[in-house]
Amino acid sequence: MAPPLPAPEQPALRRRLSTRIIASSVVALLVVLAMISWTLWLSWQLEGSGGAINDAGSLRMRANLVAVELSALRAMPDKNHRDRVQKQIQAQDDTLALLKRGNPARPLFLPDDKTIQAQMSLVLRIWQDQMRPAALSAMDRTENQRYLDHIPEFITQANQLVSLIEKDNSSKTYLLRLSQGILIVIACIGMLAMIYLLYLWIIFPVLRLQHGLSRMAAHEFNLRLPVESQDEFGVLTSGFNSMADELESLYNDLEARVNEKTAQLAAQNKELAILYDMAAFLNQPSDIETMCQGFLDRVMAQFNAEGGSIRTLDPSRENLTMVVSRGLSTAHDNAEHCMKADGCFCGTATRSGEIVIGDIRQLDMPHSFKCAEEGFRSLAAFRIQARDEVLGSFSLHFQQTRALSVEERHLLETLGQHLGIALENRRLSAKARQLAMVQERALLAEGLHDSIAQSLNFLNLQLQLMDQAIIHNNRQEAIEILPLLQAGIRETYQDVRELLGNFRSKLTKGDLLTAVEDTVARFRRQSSVETVLITEGLANSPLAPEQQLQILFILQEALSNVRKHSQADKVEIRLENSRDFRLQVSDNGVGFDQEEASRRSSESFGRRIMHERAQRINATLELRSRPGHGTSVSLCLPAEERQAA
Template sequence: MKIFHTLFERSLLLRLGIAMAAIALLTVLGMASSIIVAETMQGGGAAIDLAGSLRMQSHRIVNLVLLAQERQNPDDKRVAQAALQHFNLTLRDGRLLSALPTDPGSASQIHYRALVNDWQQHLQPAMLAALEGTGRGGTTAGRTYAGDAALLGEIDGFVERVDQFVKQLSQNMDAKVTLQRTILGVSLFFTIVVIFVSMYMLHTEVLVPLLDLLNYAERIGHGQFDIRTQHTGPDELGRLGRAFNGMAAELSKLYRNLEIRVAEKTAELSRSNQSLELLYHSIARLYNGPVARDTYAILLKDIESVLDIGHGSACLVEGERDRASLLASTFVAEAGDVDLCHVSNCAECLGGAVMHQRLAGDSQHTILALPLMDAERQHGVLQLEIQKGRTLEAWQMQLLEALCRHIGTAIGTARKSEQSRRVSLLEERAVIARELHDSLAQSLSFMKIQVSRLQSVLGTPPPAEAGKILSELRQGLNSAYRELRELLTTFRLKIEGTGLSSALQDTVTEFSGRGGIQIQLDVHLAGCRLSANEEIHVLQIIREALSNVVHHARARQVKALVSFDSDGILSATVEDDGIGFNGSPDMHHYGMAIMQERARSLGGKLETENRATGGTRVSLSFKPATCNEPAPVQLHGFAT
């Protein structure tokens, strides 16, 4: 017994096996008991059905006997005798007898014997006598009415005794069902108890130790080599726990120093991977799209995330080297961020095309400014906010320098591509201008000469009707020639590489000197770079508006405004303080038809109206194809 107890404690499998055997034994006992009870119940339902059919057969036999007695027909008599014989067979049916208990003193046996005796001693003889024509009491026309009534009364009493017998059989069947349920319930109860005991034992002695060992193994996998399991009992899992503790101790000794080196290498590889990933995505964004604000905003956020620094901004040099426009920024004023552009002089930020640092406006951060350059020139500056006193590591500086080189190269490539498209467009327009000059201009000059010759032929003065026609013809030729000269001037116009802002400044200077009037220029492009075709159309519309002012407005002051608003709409407005116009402007005289055509080609609209304070306002508005939402940067100019 002591050996079994020791084996029971040391063997977990033995305890689980005993529990499984108990569950199997209870299951077998329950199933066997159910089979035995079911065997005793077999045929019970059929017996109840047979016993219940005796009631219907009794009434049927009485009806057949009375019918045969009334008709005195041999066929009816044979049918009644056959029904009596079938009733006797049903009463002695083996299925009915097998459903009765074997105990002679049982209630079912007593009811059955009483029922058989009543049938054999009273009812059956009476029915046979009625079939033979004998009966009790007086007869009328061969039939005994008093006997019929007595026979019906005896049948009703017999049916009541059949009902009691059927009820007794049903009670016997219910008792067997109740016994079967009780046996199954007791077996199920004990089976559930054993199962719960087994599950509790499985949980406390198997599942909990295994989960603890699994948890400890995962923690060791994460580098926690100092943990030890408390499950060190005499059974199989206890021996596994002791072996686990020994393994953890050995691993702790082996990897104590190796963990530090692995962490260092992992951190270095992680930084390298982040740097390469940032370079890859940055290059893909920079070289596969235009110089757009969204692209550089995403790039700034990636730099902030990888280098763990503050917000930043990117500015582009526009025209002069000492001015720049804000291209993109992660500065959020509502979040309390410090504005990096707190200096008023862009030259201080550009820093002479070298990397430099300066103190931020809050005196708590340092601004690191890195030039965005390619092999030819500086295109802008990248500003990043870092904590005061923090020094970036060597790999961080190398990453920033590489990114700045790629950004500068991407901007330079985009500008060269844009300049190349502009040059191609201008060359094509120059070819068209030469063709017009060599063909249509020569034809118009020839026609003017022919009109002069015609006037000489007609004499001086010419006839009234002919003179009117010649005047209209000369006026039409002069108008066509003037419009052709304007068209040739338009085609020969060039925008140099400095962009639209510089071309507008040159235009203002030209018309200010030509008309002797003061023209104020305000350009607010906010880093938006138009396509070559858009720049040409905007410049030509402004030139045409200024030309109308110089020739027809009699103005003293003119304002020209070009702005790019928060909705992505570029607006160009020319206002003067001249005499305005009466009614609708002369579309042909002032070149408004060409201006309207240019506005439609831009997908915008052109409006001309008299100002309330006097003078005329010409407004162009359209949505550029390549510009995003603007950043707040302005460029102002003034010419006299």
């Protein structure tokens, strides 16, 4: 597999496309802002000049108003006319002062031109030095001719001031229009320049890369793009060329790689087929020897081995015992195996015929090694293992030198695990059958409880008494014993029939009520005890078959005790299947002392059996009895212990 492509290096900051775009945008922004600021300043100057033109033009009007008010004062010299003259003079002073200092807030100010400033000073001087003193003098002497003589000159100079301001305003208006035109030209040129730069910097490289990709898609893997810049697109183009080199290399050896992958898949499929075939064979029912023979034959055929053997650990887990072998002599079968330092072991023939090996659980396998005995040059041995427990080993013998690959060793290890699991399953099945036999014997022991044992003991005792009576020729006593023997035999026969009926009991879903009714009917036939059966809710959710069977056995045992021991003439059976399942068997018999009965273990065997059956289904069983007050057996199966039927 080709090595991964190196990560592309980032271009220097000054060569990056982002740097150029940001720098160009900043320059364009600064130019535009400068032009806009210039036009705003011109507009502000024009507004101030316009205000100055208005106020300068009002100087002529106010000079004439002062003359008019002086004429009115001369015609009617009173305080009101004097105030009006004073007001007009003050208004003229304020206008001249405002023009001189300006007011940026309006805005109003004279242009910053020396000629205009000199003309303004002249107008102000004429007013302050000539006209204002003349107006004040005319107010006192009611003589305004002197003031009227200065008006033409003042108006002429004021007109000159207005003309100068208007001329300056016209030039600034021209500059404003020119600036706006230049701004439009800059915007158009800037847009065209930006489009050109974007095409040159971004669109053209992208189109070139797109064209390269389309040719690459057409399997032109020898295509290389020219690297014309050192920005991001230059790095991207270099990466494209590196990718083209890699694709060309991959394409050139693609067929070899496909063949290699195909061979790997074929090997894996072959391994899976071997494992599947072996698993299917090992899962077939057969004894251990037949299974091991089939396993060894398949493994030898698969790996072309000329010999092989399977050994398992004995119960002491110290020695290996030969199970099957193929292609090996007896001497080779009886080879002694010795541990090596690296965990391998080799076989050497011994005269004793005994195979002795160290603890096979310490073997570090698989390994292959050579053995020169009987023409075999190579021997490979592997564990037979189930989970973490080593059960034995199997070996393959080759007449030629054979070194197993990693895949073959792994396959043989897996096959050894499959064989180990199969062996363990066979052993577990044998243990399960043995356990089932033990359980059947336990059930038989529970069935052959004290009823039959006590009956036989009673019969044995009566036979001994009859034997003594016959020896002593006591015919009357023998006649009295005979009915007892007949009654005991009949009772034992009934117990045996009842026991056989219990063994044949097998319940499925919903069979409990039918089985209970059959048990009660059989009890009525075997005894003269009045029997009352009360059921409630048995049609509800049924119990699991195992729980039903144990409950039926407990009922049969309770009724058997009533028949044999209670001397009752009435028994009541109540079954309730609600949230909890309850069974109660009550009789009106003679009862018994529970403490005394518990001390007589030989007579409490039946009660112990009922308790054991209740414990199997996690139910609680309670026996209540007093001498002369009958006996009650109560069983309760809690809802949380109920199993799905």
